[in-house]
Amino acid sequence: MAFNYLNLVGNAELVKQLNYAMIYRLIVQQSPISRIQLAEVSHLAPASITKITRQLLKHKLIKEIDVQQSTGGRPAVSIVARTAPFQAIAIQFSRSRITIGLYDLGGELLASEYYPLNDFTQRLAENYLLSVIELFLQENSKKIKKLVAISVVMPGLIDSESGVVRYTPHVKVDNWPLVDVLSVKFGVPAFIGNDVQSLALAENYFGSTQDVDDSILIRVHRGVGSGVVINQQLFQNHNQSTGEVGHIQVELLGDRCHCGNFGCLENTVVNKAIEQRARQLLEQNYPSKLTLENCNIKEISRLANEGDELAVHLIQQAGHNLGRAIAILVNLFNPQKIVIAGEITVAEKVLFPILNSVLNSQALKTFRDNLKIGRSVLDDTSAIGAFALVQQAMFNGSLLMTLLSEEKE
Ligand SMILES: [Zn+2]
Structure with missing residues (x-):
């Protein structure tokens, strides 16, 4: 050369x-x-x-x-x-709402606000997002000494390298150049990323995996996503499309998934799937404290913890399938810690024993022995994942060098 x-x-x-x-x-x-x-x-x-x-x-x-x-x-x-003199805007752009948080560089939440979201085209979503950020900035101007970055996370295929949203489930996008849009509008560096991957990074910076180098976070909500952290860095490939655990097949004769395959994990453990199964059984008069009126994941999880037979069975069934997919991840990545996020973790008394028992039988023994599994300690509906991308940019030096290049008198 x-x-x-x-x-x-x-x-x-x-x-x-x-x-x-x-x-x-x-x-x-x-x-x-x-x-x-x-x-x-x-x-x-x-x-x-x-x-x-x-x-x-x-x-x-x-x-x-x-x-x-x-x-x-x-x-x-x-x-x-010194973290207090610097602030960042962190945004979780989910299916039904936009959550905006104002953080200082130490990860302290200074203010947060929710804005409802409907099904949008890219142009409408962009206009709406910019207008709610402006509104949020105005309302919190007194708390902002120096704004250093804006960061947005959302579900889907988010190319954080080129700053483009390739796919997100609730907005029809055509290579949405969100990083450019935000940095031009607000005059600060902008970052975007996948919501669950970013949450895995947040767990490593601020949550329960701070003490380990290698961890995996799995979030069960409307879908099932995961983020893999290796050597305290997010494991990402050329187009940031890793960790699609939701489409691991766990039932040979399961229902057809929107991805085209049959028996995907997602269809058996997401909140809607558990709620639907509960409803079917209640309609057949299965005895339970659960009723058709309060048949939601939070109530099912709470009743499972109390020993309600129907709720326990539903969580055990979901836990069994989730455990099979986790065992595959353990054998592939040999993490030190697995963290679960989502409403289902309320049923911890039922969920974690079943996950542990599946791992005991399906994960490699030497990998299993060193592994801890537990609940996420972060609020997965907050914008902390988006803030983790700002922290990442300080830690890899990209945002840090931008701040240092500014003239000081
Ligand atoms: Zn699928």
Whole structure:
């Protein structure tokens, strides 16, 4: 390959970005931390640490504090992240509503609002989205010191690399260039991503998988989606279309799925499927505290926890099928933790024993032994997944370098 000077310049910029990103992430996740500790953990030269922290200080992204040594004596200077002066708008664009959250860079929710959503064309959806963001910005202007990014997550095939929505179930789109639309309109960097994948990342940054490198989040709602996190990074392929666990076949003679196949997981465990099965059995006078009037997933899950026979059976059946798909994921990825999100997790007393028992029989023993499985601790109807994309851009350095490139007097 011919020597290319431009490549070398490009590489130097990339190395710089990665070094800054690594130091910033260490400060956020391990603060308070001293410059000496930063040099030890990062293996960068002390001079580089001095230079990087000087830039971060100048742009008010970090601050110095005095920490009393445990051995007594002179306090040592440590560094912590400054997150309160920076805000991001995070948006979950779901089938029936838009949830907008205002977060500071530490992931603190400062304000949130819901806006109803109908079936829309791309143009109407775009106009509506822009207008509700404007309204939200106006209403919360006092809480915003410096807006650094806008991020949107939604179900479907979302190409976060090129910033284009390829497919989403509730809006008919034709390669919707949402990142461009948002960044031009609001003058800040914008990010988009798949809602469940982003939630898996949020769980890793702020939730129950913070303590592990490799985890999988599965969300059961209107569909079944998953996000795989490996080495604390989202596992993504060329067009961000991984984790379609909903279409793993779990019943040979199951009903036909909208994807064209038969017996997909989705058709047996999504909220609607469980509610429909409950209704069928109630109509045949199956004894239960559940009634046709309150036949919804929340009530079914609650009654399952209380031991109602019908509700228990329904959750066990769904759990059995979900467990089969999870066992496949475990054998493929060998994660340290599996996290389930969605209304069905309310039935934890019934759901998790059945998932554990299926995993005991269907997952590789050595993989199973090191695996924990539990509930998501995040609110999966909030916009925290969208905020995780902003955090990701700080941690990989792309947004961080944008903030550092701004002139400071
Ligand atoms: Zn299917």
